[in-house]
Ligand code: NDP
């Protein structure tokens with residue numbers, strides 16, 4: 376019997392890498408549902424190759440999709456729309472595995488729906504966990520979902536932790552001899568830029584990551600180090616540790632994907648070429664291992680690995696994320712929403728690169744932080760933070 380897979384965000388960078396692995400293992404996996412937001416032709420190509428039962432697109436893309444599918448004689452594929460459609464494929468009883476690869480807050484409800492229906496959930500959509508934190512972790516526990524990290528750093532940490540670490544009692548303290556987690560960061564394309572140089576970098580420069588090929592939003596997040604900030608929060612929730620047990624280490628080669636330090640002086644690292652197919656395959660098959668096309672690491676070719684401290688003067692986003700995690704409650708949601716709005720404005724060339732962190736800081740200082748006791752509260756705060764960030768951007772540009 377094959378495992379039935381739903382890919383939320385199939386047309387994106389993670390979605391495509393996931394399909395590459397599924398293609399290699401047709402005896403193990405079949406595609407039940409795929410979703411897209413704007414790349415409808417690409418979605419129809421995916422349908423042609425993988426023959427899903429259901430696809431989900433926004434309401435206003437249905438006609439376009441129908442035309443493509445008709446040409447391919449795939450009119451029998453069921454088309455669902457909008458957030459309800461995403462939720463319904465994520466929780467569909469015939470689905471075993473959900474790849475959560477929608478970017479940003481838009482992925483929260485479908486990811487949570489997958490968790491609440493006890494699926495194996497491959498978590499790429501870090502923003503969903505940053506926003507919902509304990510609520511998502513608790514839901515995974517309550518509904519026996521297997522929430523497995525796809526983010527390369529968290530997948531690396533998961534591989535370096537003792538077995539069953541995720542099942543143990545959670546109280547913010549590392550357990551089973553773990554002392555701390557070392558979260559590696561490439562430092563992004565502007566690692567050695569001065570503040571003056573950072574002021575004038577363009578979106579085109581920001582989305583050109585030296586080691587990884589990724590979607591636009593996460594590429595900008597990598598350039599500001601907000602990605603590492605979001606990952607710091609993600610690590611605290613996934614591994615149930617307070618932020619002071621997570622040290623960020625800049626490692627420009629992206630060969631070590633993260634490390635776990637133990638009380639006996641051991642530090643375990645997971646290494647590999649920077650290709651998301653490795654963590655995706657790991658999360659898909661865990662506790663087994665399956666083949667990917669990623670070439671084995673050639674250490675003679677790598678030769679040197681460097682490690683430095685992050686500079687939070689030039690990259691304040693990392694500091695803001697740590698502060699938000701420390702503040703707790705709704706602060707991570709406020710941080711995330713403001714960042715999404717600011718990154719979009721930067722990509723549209725409305726604001727400069729350094730404005731991104733300024734908008735986030737301003738929003739954190741102006742939106743009320745409270746207890747994140749329900750998804751409704753989180754979504755309401757997300758909305759308020761987006762409004763506050765937008766008006767800050769308006770002030771900055773006028
Ligand atoms: P992409 O931008 O490449 O893909 C995003 C996917 O989400 C696309 O399929 C897109 O559809 C869909 N999408 C976008 N907006 C919406 C929306 N409002 N509603 C429904 N679907 C939507 O992003 P990535 O694949 O790079 O990243 C996906 C997630 O994985 C992010 O959370 C990112 O942080 C995380 N991640 C990514 C890594 C990477 O290497 N790329 C590494 C680690 C984590 P369409 O393309 O059709 O518009």
Ligand code: MG
Pocket residue numbers: 526527528606
């Ligand atoms: Mg990562």
